[in-house]
Amino acid sequence: MKLITILFLCSRLLLSLSQEVVSQEVDCDDEDVFQAVDAALKKYNIRNQTGNHFVLYRITEATKMVGSETFYSLKYQIKEGDCSVQSTKSWQDCDYKMPAVEAATGECTATVGKRSNNKFSVATQTCKITPAEGSVVTAQYTCLGCVHPISTDSPELEPVLRHAIQHFNNNTEHSHLFALGEVKKARRQVVAGWNFELTYTIVQTNCSKKNFLFLTPDCKSLLNGDVGECTDNTYMNPELKIAAFSQNCDLYPGEDLVQPLPKHCPGCPREIPVDSPELKEALTHSILKLNAENNSTFYFKIETVKRATSQVVGGQKFYIEFTARETTCSKESNTELTEACEINSLGQSLSCSANVYMRLWENKIFPTVNCQPLDMNIMMRRPPGFSPFRAVKVQETNEGTTRLLRSCEYKGHPQKAGAEPTLDQWAESSHLAQ
Template identity: 25%
Template sequence: MRALIVLSLLIQVLSIPPPPHVDPHPVTCDEKGVQEASQAAEKQIAVYHHHGYKYRLTNTASSKLQKKDDTECEFHLELVLEETDCHVVNPKPLEECQLRQMHETKVVSNCNVTLTIVNGKTFAIKYSCHSEPASAEELVKVCPDCPSLLSLTDPKGLESIKEAMKKFHAETNETNYWKMLEVGRISTQYMFQGQSYFAQFAIVETTCLRQDNPEESKCKMLGKEEVRFGFCTSTLLGDGEITVDCDLYEAQVLYCTLQQLIHPGGHTEDHVGPPGKPDGPPKLPHGPPKLPHGPPGHHDGHPPVLKESSEHHHPRVCGMPPFRDNKIHPIRSFPPPFMRPGFKGCHHHHTIPPTNGESHEGIVGGAGPRHV
C-alpha cells in the first residue's frame, strides 16, 4: 500500500509542468559561458527557494566544464550567494535587492552547482548549499552593541509578533484580516528600556473581515488571483512599547515550486523538477507552470498560524530537517530527497538534526512532514 502511495506521488510530480526557462542569456558550452551559467544558476536557485529571503550571486569561486558535444555540456560551479533584505514574497527584482551588511548579521551560502546545458538552455540543475550567518565573534568586531539573532521559534520573539499583528489591525484601514505567513528573522538587544525584540515576518490577506475580530485559525487566505502578501518589521521595547511597519504588495502571480507533499490532515506538497534528458528521467510536459494557490511556503489556503501558545508552524518537507533551532532560512538542496535515486519514502519520527551551518545535502528519508 505504501509503495502505491509513493508511486502515485511520483506520477503527480512528473505530471506537473516545469517552471519557465529563466536563463538571463543563452549559455555557451565553452569557458566563455561560465558567467552566463552562474547567472542561470542564480535564477534557478531563486525559483526553487521559497522560504525566507532572496539570495544574490556575489562570486563564482570555481568552475569546471564537461562537454558532451558542441551543443550539450555540464557546468560544475562553486558559487557564493549572499542573503538580501528582500523576502521571497517581495515582488522587487532580485538585482534591486540590497545585500545584508555585516552589522545586520550577514548570511553567506556556498553552493556546489551542476547545470545541464542543451542548445544554450538550462535543462537541469542540481545543487547543495551550506548557508551560515556571520559568527558572533565577527559581529562583535564590527558592532559590539548590535542585536543578535534568535531562533525563528523563540517564544518571546513570537509573542512580540503577536502583539505587532494586534497593533497592525488596530491601525490599518484594510478591510480584510491579515495573518502571519512566515517568520523571517527575530533578534534581540538589551537597551535602557530593558530587553527588546526586533522581528521581520511575512503576512497574507485572508477571507475574514478585520472588524469582525475573527478567530484566526478559521481565516483562509484569499484565492490565488486576488491574494495579497506583505512584509512587516516590528520592535517590542523592554517597557512594552511596540511599533510595526508593514509593506503590502498588490496581488501577484508567484511561481511556487514547492507545494505540500504530505501533511497531517490530508494536505499534500509537490515539487516541480527540471525536464529530463532523452536518456534520463521522463520529461515533464512543456508549457507554463501550474499556478499554486499562494506564495512560497503557504499551506493550501491555510498559512502558518501564530497560536496562543506562541508555537510557530513552519512548512515541513519530506526528508528535510526541522526548523527547530534555525536562526536563518537556509537554501535547501535540490533536487529534494524524494526525487533522488534510491529514495524509499518518508519515515515519521526519525529526525536528522540540522548541522551548525544549516547544510542538508545527502539526507534521505529523515523526519516525516510535521510541524515543529
C-alpha cells in the first residue's frame, strides 16, 4: 500500500510540474507550511527504529508550487530530542536533548503535497544527519521518486538505447548511420513509469543512408570514422513505451573523413517548403500519431510547421519540425480530431519532431513523433548556503527571480502531552532586510 501511495504522489507531482506551474513565495510561519513540515518530520521519525525522535529546530526555505495540484518544497533543520522512538510521544511532546553537545542535528529537504481534504502527504524527503560527534551521514529513504545510478550494462537500457540510436540516425543529415559505442553513465528515476538519464558514445559505420534505412548486421564501425558523445533524457511509461525523449549530441570528425556528398544527391534529404502540398499526408499521420500516444484530455492540432525535409529511400521519408497546441475538443466528447476543433490559445503547447516513412504503393505509412512541452514556468530556486541570519537582495537570474523570505525557528512545546501547539508557539519570525 505504501508503494502505491508513493507512486501515486510522485506521478501527481510529475503531472503537476509538466503542466503550467506557478511558484509562490510563502513565509515559513504560514500554517500550511508548518503542517507540511509536521507531516515530513513525523514520517522521518516513524522510519527510525532506534534512538530518539528528532524535533523541529528551524524552517529555512519554503516554496509553494500551485498547478493541477499543490506542493510545498521545504528545507528545515532538526535536533535530537529526549523522547525515545519506542515511546508513543510525538515530536511536539519532546524537548531538545541536553546537553546540546551530545545531541545529533540534521537538515532535511522534502516535497509535500496537499490533498483536497487538507491532508498532507510526503512525496520525497532526504535528511543529512550529523551525529553528536562525527561526520555528516546521509539518510536517503527508499524513494521511488529519486534518481539513482544503475549499471551501464543493465538489460533495461536496451530499448532506450535502441530508440536513441534510431532517433539520432533519423534526425541528423550525416551521410552515414551511427552505432552505439560505450555507455558511460546511466541513472534511473521511478515516476509512474521510468525516467532515464544516459551518457554514451556513438561511432560512424560503413552503412550510408543512401543504401541503408536502418542499421543491420552488415553495418560495421569504421576504425577512424566520425565519433560523438550524446546525453539523453527519456521517459518510459508503465506500458513500456517511450513517451518523451530529448537528445543532445556532439560530433567529432575522424581521421578518415568521408567524401562530402555532391550538391545534387538523389538519395539525400532535401529541404522542402513548410507549406508544400506533399507534406499534407505526412502531417496528417503525425498529428494522428501524437493524439493516439498523448494522454491529454484534449486533442492537439498542428499550429506551426518550422522545418521539413524529404528523402527518397525505397519509399519517401519526411522529417518535420512543428509545434502543436491543445484544441477545444476533448477526447471524451469527440471520437477524433476534426476541422471544427479550434486551437485553444491558452492550452498546452508542444514542440515536436516527426519522421514519417511512406510506401504508398503498398499503403504503408510509419510515423514516429517525439514531443516536449513548452510554456513551462521554471520554479524559483534559492541560492545554496542560505542562512536565516543573512540578508540577501533580490537577484534577477536567467531562471527567474530568486528571493529569500523569512526564517522561522521552532520555539514552543505543548504544555501537556498530546496538546496541539498554537501558531504563536510554533514559530517566531524574523524579517530579513530585502
